[in-house]
Amino acid sequence: MAEKRATHWTAVLLIVLVVAYAGILLIAPITAIVQQAFVDGFQPMLDSITAPDAQEALRLTAIIALATAAINTVMGILVAWVLVRYRFPGRRFIDGLVDLPFVMSPVIVGYVVIVLFGREGWFAGLSIAFTPRAMLLVTVFVSLPFVVREVMPVLRAMPPEQEEAAYTLGASRLLTFRRIILPTIRPAVIYGLVLTLARALGEFGAAAVAGGGVQGYTENATIYIFRSIHDRNDTGAYSMAILLGVISVVVLLSMNILKQVQSRRSQ
Amino acid sequence: MQNAARLEQEAVNAPHPQLDLSGWGLRGTAIVYLLVMIALPVFVVFSSGLQAGLSGFWDNVSHPHAVSALRVTLVTAAIMTVINVVMGTLTAYVLVSYRFPGKNVLDALIDLPFAIPTLVTGIMLVLLYGPQTALAGFLQDRFDVRVLYARPGIVLALLFICYPFVIRAVQPVLVQLDERQPEAAYTLGASGWYTFRRIVFPAIRPAMLSGGMLGFARALGEFGAIVIVAGNIPLRTQTAPVYIYGKVEAGNMPAASAVSVVLLGVALIVTLGVDWVQRGRQHG
Numbered sequence: 001m002a003e004k005r006a007t008h009w010t011a012v013l014l015i016v017l018v019v020a021y022a023g024i025l026l027i028a029p030i031t032a033i034v035q036q037a038f039v040d041g042f043q044p045m046l047d048s049i050t051a052p053d054a055q056e057a058l059r060l061t062a063i064i065a066l067a068t069a070a071i072n073t074v075m076g077i078l079v080a081w082v083l084v085r086y087r088f089p090g091r092r093f094i095d096g097l098v099d100l101p102f103v104m105s106p107v108i109v110g111y112v113v114i115v116l117f118g119r120e121g122w123f124a125g126l127s128i129a130f131t132p133r134a135m136l137l138v139t140v141f142v143s144l145p146f147v148v149r150e151v152m153p154v155l156r157a158m159p160p161e162q163e164e165a166a167y168t169l170g171a172s173r174l175l176t177f178r179r180i181i182l183p184t185i186r187p188a189v190i191y192g193l194v195l196t197l198a199r200a201l202g203e204f205g206a207a208a209v210a211g212g213g214v215q216g217y218t219e220n221a222t223i224y225i226f227r228s229i230h231d232r233n234d235t236g237a238y239s240m241a242i243l244l245g246v247i248s249v250v251v252l253l254s255m256n257i258l259k260q261v262q263s264r265r266s267q
Numbered sequence: 268m269q270n271a272a273r274l275e276q277e278a279v280n281a282p283h284p285q286l287d288l289s290g291w292g293l294r295g296t297a298i299v300y301l302l303v304m305i306a307l308p309v310f311v312v313f314s315s316g317l318q319a320g321l322s323g324f325w326d327n328v329s330h331p332h333a334v335s336a337l338r339v340t341l342v343t344a345a346i347m348t349v350i351n352v353v354m355g356t357l358t359a360y361v362l363v364s365y366r367f368p369g370k371n372v373l374d375a376l377i378d379l380p381f382a383i384p385t386l387v388t389g390i391m392l393v394l395l396y397g398p399q400t401a402l403a404g405f406l407q408d409r410f411d412v413r414v415l416y417a418r419p420g421i422v423l424a425l426l427f428i429c430y431p432f433v434i435r436a437v438q439p440v441l442v443q444l445d446e447r448q449p450e451a452a453y454t455l456g457a458s459g460w461y462t463f464r465r466i467v468f469p470a471i472r473p474a475m476l477s478g479g480m481l482g483f484a485r486a487l488g489e490f491g492a493i494v495i496v497a498g499n500i501p502l503r504t505q506t507a508p509v510y511i512y513g514k515v516e517a518g519n520m521p522a523a524s525a526v527s528v529v530l531l532g533v534a535l536i537v538t539l540g541v542d543w544v545q546r547g548r549q550h551g
Binding site: 008010011014015017018019021022025026027028029030032033035036075078079081082083086088090094096097098099100101102103104105106107108109110111112114115116122140141144173195198201202203204205208209222225226229237238241244245248249251252255256 | 305
């Protein structure tokens with residue numbers, strides 16, 4: 001539809017309604033947390049963020065997010081490629097599986113880890129539950145679909161002839177991937193990677209249940225916030241929440257810039 | 268034409284003679300990975316939930332606290348979905364149809380809820396509607412409405428988290444919609460409302476439906492924001508994920524598993540519904 005300048009009174013009414021809704025729903029809460037940052041000044045916030053327990057939580061969040069991004073990028077590309085390039089029995093079922101992490105409650109994801117690896121679990125001997133490994137596992141699970149779903153449409157739109165020609169001419173699978181496939185899917189991979197990072201940085205429910213939230217061992221940044229609320233350490237909770245919020249906004253901005261660069265390149 | 272394309276696709280998919288082995292290796296790796304990572308957890312939920320037999324499952328799921336938790340989750344998610352579909356469609360329509368100051372800012376803000384950790388969303392709502400704030404006092408005195416530690420808080424948190432779903436589903440369909448169609452109806456004397464109802468609405472209905480349902484499925488499982496704003500009061504504000512969390516922490520796995528079965532079951536059915544709606548759009 002062509003954009004119209006709003007002149008008719010119904011148009012003005014609709015715009016006001018939509019902007020007011022976004023204002024109440026999104027902008028008011030964001031303003032509230034930004035305002036909180038200025039209430040007591042930055043020093044107390046800086047002190048609580050640099051305290052050892054906060055630093056430890058941040059380090060765990062960073063390590064798990066980076067590891068998750070690495071695993072989901074490699075496996076995501078492989079899964080997307082197999083789902084697009086091959087027909088095999090049960091492909092539709094396998095394809096449908098990919099979206100499930102989006103609708104499975106994080107708490108249930110954590111619960112599954114306890115059932116599988118907990119003290120009386122099916123694989124209790126592996127000692128995974130209540131360790132950072134369990135947190136990595138659930139974080140990989142909840143963000144698994146992003147890279148797959150970003151890469152699949154690009155691969156589907158890519159004519160397979162180039163790939164075939166490279167094979168036939170004797171190029172190895174790896175070389176074909178590096179020279180032919182990767183340059184095409186790179187923007188989609190990066191986009192999926194950024195979404196994965198954002199999701200991994202903010203994971204709470206699954207990580208809290210699977211890791212047990214032991215301070216200094218399995219406490220990530222979000223679990224630190226949760227504990228701070230319970231300990232009535234408001235400054236700690238708010239400063240960490242603000243920090244995570246700022247990181248998310250940076251991630252979002254980089255996503256938007258990426259989109260613009262991509263669309264400019266494709267023009 | 269379609270046959271030719273399919274033949275070509277088959278030819279491409281035919282195993283390459285030299286690389287057959289590694290092709291199967293890659294396929295096998297991807298399939299086993301997805302089965303272990305995703306199918307296994309789903310299987311675990313259902314098998315552990317039904318381990319004690321149907322009567323054991325029923326005993327756990329019919330406990331008043333479990334019933335109430337499931338009801339709170341379903342009701343708040345449903346209320347959110349209705350508001351989200353109406354306001355999301357309206358937002359997408361306004362963004363596509365009109366030019367106005369601040370439009371680019373609004374368009375950029377829409378994906379923000381995807382990036383912000385939901386626990387942080389909960390904290391933002393506590394800061395805005397918390398008991399000591401002026402806004403909470405005003406709402407309480409004037410309208411006798413409590414937001415925090417009550418159901419309106421849950422609905423607000425879910426609305427924030429699911430804000431992008433309907434907008435991002437409807438927006439591309441509206442952009443694609445042939446602009447001449449509504450223009451023609453309009454010049455022929457149809458009112459704006461009539462044009463919307465007869466031409467725009469049928470075109471965007473599947474997107475509204477699938478966006479709304481995806482948001483609903485997402486809302487069923489929400490934990491981080493709700494555990495902060497709802498206050499975990501059994502029979503009143505305790506949602507199903509918060510109930511499951513409490514039971515797992517207390518080591519009561521049968522109670523946790525029974526509610527998990529219902530929650531995941533509903534989410535799976537909704538997801539299948541979305542798939543069905545989207546397939547219908549492609550063929551119809």
